[in-house]
Amino acid sequence: MKKLYVNPDEKLGRISPEIQGHFSEHLGRCIYEGIFVGEDSEIPNINGLRTDVVEALRAIRVPVLRWPGGCFADEYHWMDGIGEKSGRKKMINTHWGGVVEDNSFGTHEFMELCRQLGCKPYINGNLGSGTVREMSEWVEYMTFEGTSPMADLRRKNGREEPWQVDYFGVGNENWGCGGNMLPEYYANEYRRYQTYVRDYSEEHRIYRIACGPNGDDYEWTDTLMKMAGKFMDGLSLHYYTYPYEWENKTAATGFDLAEYYQTLKKTLYMEELVTRHSEIMDRYDPEKRVGLIVDEWGAWHQVEPGTNPGFLYQQNTMRDAMIAAVTLNIFNKHCSRVKMANIAQMVNVLQAVLLTEGERMVKTPTYHVFDLYKAHQGGQLVRSYVENETIGTDTAQVPQLHESVSMDEDGRLQVTIANLSADQGQEILLCPAGRKVSAAEGRILRGNTGDYNTFERPDAVKTEAYTEAAAGEKGVRFALPACSVVHLTVSLEENG
Incomplete structure (x- = not known):
């Protein structure tokens, strides 16, 4: 025994509900078919959003949802996704599968999803291929109550009152798909862009999140905290679990015992990552004002045979449930610094909590872990x-x-x-x-x-x-x- x-x-800090956050990218069948089927679909929906998916997600009390990416965020131009759907621009999703993105799911649809889920929105802005003006106007469009070109455009598109945007990410993976930047360059760009992510409401301030490191890139964290720490509320961290090498990811099912334990060993590495990045942040921010935001985490396996390799659709086993349980325990125990985390991703992509196929939906073992862990939300560690x-x-x-x-x-x-x-x-x-x-x-x-x-x-x-x-x-x-x-x-x- x-x-x-x-x-x-001995209470060690409050466990932020947002630690159990989720991530939805325009990738594969996460948004389209997974979450959004359109108002004319035979699949039961409210305003185009799948009723079964929304009900399942409400049951696990999703606290916050990140959108529109991911790598997609830094090629997403928000004005393409507003107004009459018939007039919205189409584009090729060059990151994920080379399929047509018709922009039928945009800002209004995402905010409606958050309303139905009862969760906070986390918008990821385009720093990689976008402009300061574009980012600034998006924030104005969403949050300004007064008279202005963007607020008037929002009203023209059917939304009178502004939305509350709780979290805003200034770029994504800018060390990679978001521009292949050096940390010093991104730090300066972040300082410039975040200046124009304005707070238009005296009652509500946007929580600004800077692009943080890839895994164990401790130099990136040190540089960002030193050069831009006072301008940010959160710093992101991305880490995916796979048993061996990135180039040789293994199947989601049919693994042996050695692969099972190797995967868990790699999962436990999150403890070292959170600890060491937190130690760097402590040197510049001993009061722990800046949150560590692990806004992409989870298992990355091979795609299921016969599916589009750019859609990242994989099965989800009890091994993945163990990954989720260990990772959420780690975040709980580091709640003094980890203020939000977002599993990748919500539906049909990577370590999804739900899978859909036509009108059918299934809850994965990972979903059930989130259901068990929801009791921690807002509690005292x-x-x-x-x-x-x-x-x-x-x-x-x-x-x-x-x-x-x-x-x-x-x-x-x-x-x-x-x-x-x-x-x-x-x-x-x-x-x-x-x-x-x-x-x-x-x-x-x-x-x-x-x-x-x-x-x-x-x-x-x-x-x-x-x-x-x-x-x-x-x-x-x-x-x-x-x-x-x-x-x-x-x-x-x-x-x-």
Whole structure:
């Protein structure tokens, strides 16, 4: 038996709900077919947005959604996506599949999606191929209430009141697809562009996010914080999980045990990345005013056989659920610096939470992890530590158990813990320091490492009630099956 020690009285910071954010790019079937089918579609929709997809996403309380990219953001010209759909410009999506982008999903449609989801919008502006004026006018179009050319254009297009834009990214991956810039050059460009991302409302200020590093590019972080830190609210970080080399990504299904553990080892690298980038940020921002925004993360496997390689459509197994559980635990434990994260991507692309095919929709194992973890949103991280063993193969060693614990506004502990072992269960005793447990209940996601859902078998992997948590004098005793994720709600007795 392993002990999970929790100190309910040692609170380490608030877990931002936005840590469980999502990302939707004009890529493959994420937007079109996945989210947006148009008002005339036979698939049930409200204002062109799939009803089944919206309902599923509302159920996991999506807090924030990033759009329109990704690499697409730095070739996206927002004026092409407003006005009558019949008059909108068409273009070739040169980044993703070489297909025609008809711009039928633009600013108004995205804001309607956020309204239906009840989430905050995160707009990514075009610095790579766009102009300062273009970015400035987009912000004016969306957020200015008074009389101006852009506000009047918005009204002409059917929206009287301005929208609230919570987050605005000034460029994307400007070290790569967003312009192949050096950090010093981008830092200067960021300072210039963000000047014109104006706050038109006294009640609401836009949270400005600078393009941060690719993985372990610590020089980029240092340069950006030194040259532009005082002009930003957030700095992004991108990191994708794949077991071996980028050029030789492996299949999403049919993997062996060695590949399973190697993938988890690469997932755990997120801990080092967040720690080291945070240490650099601490030197320039000891008050932690600037948030670390991990706005692209997740598994990147080979595309499914027979699909367009530019669409990045892949299956999603219990291995991906483990990736999600570990990553979200890491973000929770670094909530003093990590203020938002966005899994890539929401529907039909990379580590998607939903897959669609025509009128059918399926929830992936990753979706169910987000469903388990939503209880952490807005909670207070509390100190926790779990006794552990190292498991894996000769080349890939990982801890068997991985956890995070928060306290909600009602004083209950919200515990998420994953057993990464492919074949070994583990009994655990949760020990809350100085407190007695009055009740414990939970849900579990379990399966073999390669299990996944299909349109024919949509519930092969799903959460279920977890009834094995027994509250007693010494805490909560429970058993974790191999390859499982458990969420427990633990009620504590009052002190004294």
